[in-house]
Amino acid sequence: MPKRALITGVTGQDGAYLAQLLLGEGYEVVGLAGPSSQERLADERLAWLGIADQVRIVAGDLMDAPALGRLIEALAPDEVYNLAAQSSVAASWRQPRASSQVTSVGAANLLEAVKLAAPAARFYQASSSEIFGRSDVDAQDETAPVRPRSPYAAAKLFSHWMTVAYREGFGLHASAGILFNHESPLRAPHFVTRKVTDGAARIKLGLAGELRLGNVDARRDWGHARDYVRAMWLMTQQDAPDDYVIATGRTTTVRAMCEIAFGYLGLKLEDWLVIDPALWRPVEIEVLRGDPAKAARQLGWSATVTLEQMIREMVDADMARLAA
Numbered sequence: 001m002p003k004r005a006l007i008t009g010v011t012g013q014d015g016a017y018l019a020q021l022l023l024g025e026g027y028e029v030v031g032l033a034g035p036s037s038q039e040r041l042a043d044e045r046l047a048w049l050g051i052a053d054q055v056r057i058v059a060g061d062l063m064d065a066p067a068l069g070r071l072i073e074a075l076a077p078d079e080v081y082n083l084a085a086q087s088s089v090a091a092s093w094r095q096p097r098a099s100s101q102v103t104s105v106g107a108a109n110l111l112e113a114v115k116l117a118a119p120a121a122r123f124y125q126a127s128s129s130e131i132f133g134r135s136d137v138d139a140q141d142e143t144a145p146v147r148p149r150s151p152y153a154a155a156k157l158f159s160h161w162m163t164v165a166y167r168e169g170f171g172l173h174a175s176a177g178i179l180f181n182h183e184s185p186l187r188a189p190h191f192v193t194r195k196v197t198d199g200a201a202r203i204k205l206g207l208a209g210e211l212r213l214g215n216v217d218a219r220r221d222w223g224h225a226r227d228y229v230r231a232m233w234l235m236t237q238q239d240a241p242d243d244y245v246i247a248t249g250r251t252t253t254v255r256a257m258c259e260i261a262f263g264y265l266g267l268k269l270e271d272w273l274v275i276d277p278a279l280w281r282p283v284e285i286e287v288l289r290g291d292p293a294k295a296a297r298q299l300g301w302s303a304t305v306t307l308e309q310m311i312r313e314m315v316d317a318d319m320a321r322l323a324a
Contacts (some may be wrong), residue, residue, distance in 0.1 A: 002026050002027055002028050003026070003027050003028070003078040003079065004027065004028045004029075004030065004075065004076070004077045004078050004079075005022050005027045005028070005029055005030070005077060005078065005079040005080070005081065006030045006031075006032060006072075006075055006077040006079070006080045006081070007019055007022075007029065007030070007031050007032065007081045007083060008031075008032040008060075008062065008080075008081070008082050008083055008084035008110065009032075009082070009083030009084035009085065009126075010029075010031025010032060010033065010055060010057070010083070011031070011033055011045065011046075012045075012083060012084075012188075013045065013183075013184055013186040013187050013188070013225050014083050014126065014182075014225055014228070014229055014232075015031065015081075015083045016045040016046055016048075016049055016051075016186055017049070017184065017186070017225050017226050017229045018081060018083070018229040018232060018233070019031060019046070019049075019051055019054075019055050020049045020051050021226075021229055021230060021233055022233065023051055023054055023055075025233070027079075028056070029054070029055050029056065030055075030056045030057075030058055030075060030077070031055045031056065031057050031058070032057075032058055032059075032060045032062075032071075032084070033057050033058070033059060033060070045186045048185070048186060049186075058071065058075075062084055062102050062105075062106030062107070062109055062110055063101060063102065063105065063106055063109065064109075065109040065112065065113070068109055068110060068113045069112075069113040069116055069117055071113075072110075072113040072114060072116075072117040072118050073117035073118070075118075076117075076118055077118060077121050078121060078122065079121060079122045079123075079124070079236050080110070080114055080118070080121050080122070080123045080124070081123075081124045081126075081232060081236075082106075082107055082110050082123070082124065082125050082126060082159075083126045084102055084103075084106060085102060085103040085106075085126065085152075085155075085156070100151050100152070100154065100155035100158075103152065103155035103156060103158075103159060104154075104155040104156075104158040104159055104162075106159075107125060107158075107159035107162055107163070108158075108159070108162050111123065111125075111162055111163065111166045111172070111174065114166075114172065114174075115166060115170050115172060119170075119171075119172065120173075121173070122173040122174075122175075122236040122241075123163070123166075123172055123173060123174040123175070123236075123241075124174075124175055124176075124177065124232050124235055124236050125159055125160065125162075125163040125174065125175070125176040125177070126176075126177060126179065126232075127156055127159070127160040127163075127176040127177060127178045127179065127243070128152075128153065128156040128178065128179060129178060129179065129180040129181065129221070129245075129247070129288050129290060130148065130149075130150060130152060130153035130156060130285075130288075131146045131148050131153050131156055131157045131160060131178065132144055132145070132146055132147065132288065133146070133147035133148050133149035133153060133285060134147055134149060134285055134286075135147065135287075135288070138289065139249065139289045139290060139291040140178075140245065140288070140289065140290055140291060141245050141290075141291040141293065141294065142178065142243050142244065142245055142294055149285055160176050160178070160243075163175070163176045163243075164176070164243070167241050172241070173236070173240075173241045174241050175235040175236065175238070175241040175242055175243060175244070176243045176244075177228075177231060177232055177235060177243075177244055177246050178243065178244065178245045178246065178290075179228055179231075179246045179247075180220070180221040180222075180223065180245070180246065180247035180248070180288060180289075180290040181193075181220045181221060181222045181223070181288070182222070182223045182224060182225045182227070182228040182246075183222060183223075183224065183225060183310060183314065184224055184225040184226065184310070184313075184314065185313060185314050185317035185318070186225065187225075187314070192213070192254060192257075193222065193257065193311070193314065194314065194318075195211075195213070196211065196213075196254075196257065196258050196261050196311075197261050197311060197314040197315045197317075197318050198318045198322075199211040199272075200258075200261040200262050200264075200265055200267060200315060200318075201265070201315060201318035201319045201321075201322050202318075202322060203262075203265075203267060203272050204265045204266075204267060204319070205319070205322055205323065207322065209272075210272055210273070210274045211258070211269075211272050211273050211274065212274045212276045212279065213254065213258070213273065213274070213275065213276065213279060214275070214276060214277070214278075214279030214280040215254065215279075215280050216253065216254040216255040216258065216273070216275065217253055217254070217255065217286070218253065218254050218285065218286055218287070219251040219252060219253050219254075219286065219287045219288070219289070220251060220252065220254070220257075220288055221247045221248055221249065221250060221251050221288055221289045221290050222248070222252060222257065222307050222310070223246075223247065223248045223303045223305065223307075223310075224303070224304075224305035224309075224310045226305065227303045227304055227305055228246050230301065231244065231246045231295060231299060231301045234299040234300070234301055235299065238298070238299070242298070244292075244294055244295045244298070244299065244301075245290045245291060245292055245294065245295065246290070246292060246295055246301070247289070247290020247291070247292045247303075248290070248292070248303045248307075249289065249290060249291060249292060250289070250307070251287060251288070251289040252307055255269070257307065257311065258273065260307065260308055260311045260312075261311050261314075261315050264311070264312050264315050265315065265319075
């Protein structure tokens with residue numbers, strides 16, 4: 001019998017790529033779609049990867065603990081990947097309570113359901129580099145101090161420590177991946193990388209006259225979502241659960257990332273870029289850079305796609321979408 005994996009947040013970027021990877025490994029993949037999922041966008045993501053008819057979608061709500069327990073009992077999954085979250089830092093400032101509910105309490109509900117109904121299942125929790133906030137260390141590894149600087153980051157830290165608590169307190173095979181920024185053509189349009197590649201494509205096609213951004217001097221560690229979901233799967237295959245930083249170890253400014261996209265299309269960034277102070281976050285984090293040495297050592301994992309390759313892939317995808 002093939003292994004059965006349950007993916008919450010299967011309609012998102014990471015969920016779609018993870019589903020594709022697991023299907024390639026021979027899994028039966030069940031995706032949990034929440035009540036507020038953007039079904040059209042979700043269908044586009046799964047269809048983009050050619051797997052829309054291979055993923056079994058079940059309706060569910062991470063905030064409904066009793067129903068969640070019944071669902072886990074009925075599915076009896078071998079592996080559970082919790083990718084569900086309100087993943088926009090900016091949105092978490094606008095609606096802090098609503099944004100943090102699924103990310104924090106939802107993760108706790110899912111851990112409890114797994115503990116009660118499928119304690120032998122291997123569990124993966126999507127953590128985030130945002131938990132490090134304004135760090136005093138040059139590169140953040142698994143031991144770096146955590147100082148969340150947004151409602152989103154605080155909620156992610158809660159779910160991260162709950163994963164550790166259930167691992168240590170109840171013996172679950174529960175691992176957390178502290179993922180740094182990872183993007184792809186499936187990234188939602190309000191994220192800065194996709195905003196840039198879509199904006200560059202629109203300008204190239206004569207559909208827009210400017211690109212409006214906030215802090216372009218912030219530095220981030222960007223990788224490709226395809227690489228990062230492979231790390232998620234590798235964590236669940238280990239004999240013992242643990243936590244891992246997943247990153248490239250390279251930082252780049254937002255401005256330099258923009259220059260890659262615009263230069264690829266033969267455009268000069270300075271001719272189109274408009275800095276809008278209204279787009280700055282209430283608390284800015286200037287630099288995030290991960291140290292993935294532990295993942296390389298214990299998982300045999302490393303990033304295979306460069307920032308330049310990823311941005312060019314995203315630009316090509318947005319050009320194709322807009323031209324169509």
